[in-house]
Amino acid sequence: xxxxxxxxxxxxxxxxxxxxxxxxxxxxxxxxxxxxxxxxxxxxxxxxxxxxxxxxxxxxxxxxxxxxxxxxxxxxxxxxxxxxxxxxxxxxxxxxxxxxxxxxxxxxxxxxxxxxxxxxxxxx
Numbered sequence: 769x770x771x772x773x774x775x776x777x778x779x780x781x782x783x784x785x786x787x788x789x790x791x792x793x794x795x796x797x798x799x800x801x802x803x804x805x806x807x808x809x810x811x812x813x814x815x816x817x818x819x820x821x822x823x824x825x826x827x828x829x830x831x832x833x834x835x836x837x838x839x840x841x842x843x844x845x846x847x848x849x850x851x852x853x854x855x856x857x858x859x860x861x862x863x864x865x866x867x868x869x870x871x872x873x874x875x876x877x878x879x880x881x882x883x884x885x886x887x888x889x890x891x892x
Contacts, residue, residue: 772882775802778889782890782891796818803880829862839870842867845860
């Protein structure tokens with residue numbers, strides 16, 4: 769019998785609206801090699817989640833990921849705000865908003881051995 773292996777991956781992210789804003793490419797590399805993805809207390813199948821995230825990649829957009837009883841992933845637009853003294857990056861809802869919501873233990877394989885724990889690092 770194989771023992772369950774846990775791998776902790778820490779992609780860069782920003783806090784917003786009780787969730788994290790993470791770039792899709794970093795999240796895809798974090799999910800690579802795992803069978804189950806763990807976001808807090810939620811467990812989701814990593815292969816199906818990575819396929820859905822690959823479809824949600826758009827230029828100048830990132831992903832807002834919240835987990836409160838279920839995993840919710842939606843796209844959010846990166847906007848560069850220019851003032852006379854500095855240039856800042858902000859986020860706002862895009863015109864074409866895509867999102868999906870996944871319940872706990874969705875797409876989880878019966879015999880999973882590798883769990884990828886996603887804990888974002890704070891990027892300020």
